[in-house]
Amino acid sequence: MxxxxxxxxxxxxxxxxxxxxxxxxxxxxxxxxxxxxxxxxxxxxxxxxxxxxxxxxxxxxxxxxxxxxxxxxxxxxxxxxxxxxxxxxxxxxxxxxxxxxxxxxxxxxxxxxxxxxxxxxxxxxxxxxxxxxxxxxxxxxxxxxxxxxxxxxxxxxxxxxxxxxxxxxxSRLPESVHYFPDDQITDRSLRFMAAELVREKITRQLGDELPYQMTVEIEEFREAGNVTHISALILVERQGQKVILIGDRGERIKSIGRDARLDIERVLDGKVMLNLWVKIKRGWSDDSRALKSLGYDLD
Missing domain, CATH: 3.40.50.300 (P-loop containing nucleotide triphosphate hydrolases)
Incomplete structure (x- = not known):
């Protein structure tokens, strides 16, 4: 066929x-x-x-x-x-x-x-x-x-x-052999998915308070036994944004981490240890070189 x-x-x-x-x-x-x-x-x-x-x-x-x-x-x-x-x-x-x-x-x-x-x-x-x-x-x-x-x-x-x-x-696809294995569902890595899920939780919880000058970079992604250890760095542009992200006594960042960890565990089908850090990197969203280093690369 x-x-x-x-x-x-x-x-x-x-x-x-x-x-x-x-x-x-x-x-x-x-x-x-x-x-x-x-x-x-x-x-x-x-x-x-x-x-x-x-x-x-x-x-x-x-x-x-x-x-x-x-x-x-x-x-x-x-x-x-x-x-x-x-x-x-x-x-x-x-x-x-x-x-x-x-x-x-x-x-x-x-x-x-x-x-x-x-x-x-x-x-x-x-x-x-x-x-x-x-x-x-x-x-x-x-x-x-x-x-x-x-x-x-x-x-x-x-x-x-x-x-x-x-x-x-x-009905509009051409005749061709399949480009991907039949059980593959995305071209993106688990590392990329983890970063995106952290960003999703931030956007959902702080969408009205935190502007778009926020991104997530995975610094560590390793398996040790039955646990995947992930360290994610959240970059913002101003001190006020960092304060909002961390929240009173760290409650907001804990909530974001908890929600993200549960979704990442569903994707990985295993236990995850997730650590989140917040860092100020001024002007990253308007710096083409910085964007490329953070994975915003059309190639």
């Missing part, structure tokens, strides 16, 4: 549910999520193999319009990472949020103008629509913006119609 295999880029503006969709498709967490925009900062591949078909989904940072408060090296990196994911893919899943259409949605659509791969429009969070009667006329309206290969209303959070979206993607 002929095998099929190909790449599908998941794109859209920040906070439309790209990572939630990929995790739903894979049946487990590969990309971190939070209610805060721009939680995803890297391309992350999620690999789904079903029988003779293998699709490599590429989760991307939210494409955003550069502005005064979004004009740092890290913002440029995220836009470049998202744009690069459109190269040489076999299919694009463009996600929007219900019947909302913003300037950033329009900017994403314009970036897709030169993409020759079929573009499937996924209208997400339809479960939140107060008036379901709005959906059909909206789908007809938004369909006029581009000749989409398909338009699929979904709820990534609840799984509604996600199987139909997968079918649309899978």
């Amino acid at each position: 002929t095998q099929t295999c190909g790449f599908a880029a998941i794109v859209g503006r920040p906070n439309v549910g790209k990572s939630t969709l990929m995790n739903r498709i894979l049946g487990q967490k590969v990309s971190i999520t939070s209610r805060r925009p721009q939680t995803t900062r890297h391309q992350v591949m999620g690999i789904k193999t079903e029988g003779q078909a293998q699709c490599i989904y590429v989760d991307t940072p939210g494409m955003h319009i550069m502005s005064r408060d979004r004009n740092k090296a890290i913002n440029r990196f995220m836009n470049q990472a998202a744009g690069r994911a459109l190269r040489d893919v076999d299919c694009v899943v463009f996600i929007i949020d219900r019947t909302r259409w913003s300037d950033e949605d329009q900017a994403v659509l314009e970036r897709l103008e030169n993409v020759t791969a079929p573009v499937i429009l996924a209208v997400n969070k339809v479960d939140r629509l107060q008036d379901k009667g709005e959906l059909l006329p909206w789908l007809e309206s938004v369909g006029a913006r581009r000749d989409f290969a398909a338009i699929v209303p979904i709820s990534a959070k609840h799984g509604t119609n996600v199987e139909a979206l997968e079918g649309e993607v899978m």
Whole structure:
């Protein structure tokens, strides 16, 4: 029987549910999520193999319009990472949020103008629509913006119609041998996953208090007997951010560490000893060289 295999880029503006969709498709967490925009900062591949078909989904940072408060090296990196994911893919899943259409949605659509791969429009969070009667006329309206290969209303959070979206993607994969072993689900290392899970817990617990000038670097990742020892360094840019992260008598950093450890243990399927440290590194988010040393590297 002929095998099929190909790449599908998941794109859209920040906070439309790209990572939630990929995790739903894979049946487990590969990309971190939070209610805060721009939680995803890297391309992350999620690999789904079903029988003779293998699709490599590429989760991307939210494409955003550069502005005064979004004009740092890290913002440029995220836009470049998202744009690069459109190269040489076999299919694009463009996600929007219900019947909302913003300037950033329009900017994403314009970036897709030169993409020759079929573009499937996924209208997400339809479960939140107060008036379901709005959906059909909206789908007809938004369909006029581009000749989409398909338009699929979904709820990534609840799984509604996600199987139909997968079918649309899978039907467009070319004949090819599989690029990855059938049991592999991501291209990212366990070390990378550990850092991302720590960052997720920080974002979820301190999203409204801590700006985006925060990142996580794994300094130690080793197995000793039945325990994986992980030391993670949390970098911030100002003393005030460090104080917020640590919290009163260290309670906040303990809470972040506890939540992150439990998720990492699920990923590793084993016991984890997690140590967190906070350090000030001024200006790292607007320093291309510093970003590259911290793993923000398009290559």
